[in-house]
Amino acid sequence: MRFKAKAAYDQVSTLTNILQIFGRLSDTSVMKLTPEKIFLSTRAPPTSQYDGVHLYSELSCNALFLNHRIESVADNSIVFELDLNHLRVALQTILSSRKQQMGGGESSSLDSAVVIIKLAKRNGISCLCLESSDNNADDNNNNNNNNNNNNNNNNNSTASSSSSIKVSHDLPVHIMKVADFSTSWAPPVVGSPLAQLYLPHQRPIRLTVERLKNMAKSIYVTGDMNNTSSETNSGSLELHVFGEGASVNTIFSEMQPEFENCLVVDKENSSVKKNRCKVKIESKKLNEVFKWQSHLMMGRNVSHALISLLKDEMLILHAMLDPVEVGYFTYYCPVQFLDAEDEEYDEEDKEGQCNGNGNGYDSD
Secondary structure (H helix, E strand, O other): EEEEEEEEEEHHHHHHHHHHHHOOOOOOOEEEEEEEEEEEEEOOOOOOOOOOOOOEEEEHHHOOOEEEEEEOOOOOOOOEEEEEHHHHHHHHHHHHHHHHHHOOOOOHHHHHEEEEEEEEOOEEEEEEEEEEEEHHHHHHHHHHHOOOOOOOHHHHHHHHOOOOOOOEEEEEEEEEOOOHHHHHHHHOOOOOOOEEOOOOOOHHHHHHHHHHHOOOOEEEEEEEEEOOOOOOOEEEEEEEEEEOEEEEEEEEEEEEEOOOOOOOOOOOOOOOOOEEEEEEEHHHHHHHHHHHOOOEEEEEOOEEEEEEEEOHHHHHEEEEEEEOOEEEEEEEEEEOOOOOHHHOOOOOOOOOOOOOOOOOOEEE
């Protein structure tokens, strides 16, 4: 099998940002390489406080590499296990090294900075090897190899290559069978959601969840795709906790609903989509699902994000990167079963609760 790719500075920066959200769940992740896509998959171990949370991503090779080559007998697919935290740190080291060279007055620019990524053997161990290089220097070296009789060109090439510092990393990986990815690391199969809403661009939900998780072990999340209190055809997302002696309810209104692939509750009149769903989820797990908003910004790193609710089954957060051609990442978070006491809570009984913009808190 063979894998070798060349990535530009901005492409490496994009990949580094994506890897930041993977290392939080687990030290172990699986990467699948094909000529068209990069698949990343990780899930929290059973002993973790995030047990059951699964993070999956599909990325475009053409968007992340200047050029690449992937060859294997398994339909040109390669699967291996690695620590994505180590990969992220290695890429960050290379990026920092390049920035220091530029700050120190080096003549090389970011446009010429590239990273070579390849699979190779090091002392009999399979490794993912990363090496910083200079695109212009590589081109000079290739030209000079074809003109070995020209000593002046050879001397210029030596001077050019020695003027920049090269950083290399060899990360051990465990090669796996391609079939193992589909059976053990593919995203879970789920049903159709009852409610789907696009997250607001200007109001990060992460800050609200971080406050609520300190008040209760579980958070009730209710998605309403047909908010009757709104004059526009928009939905709302409600976060509700029961603390000691008080309850807090926060509502994010004016959220765009997504009816495609969503179950229609009113089967007699399919044009009336009164889709509403309530789930109960552990506070720490919900907080982890929204942690990506701390360093990936809506409208800059992420084009849009969709939250889907499946009663007594799953909360799914699907985020498209910006530009959308790069790919996406998806969180799959299991929810708790709602008991009779949970079902007694009704939307009509909301006196003294926060309403409207999701920026304040009131207690019952």
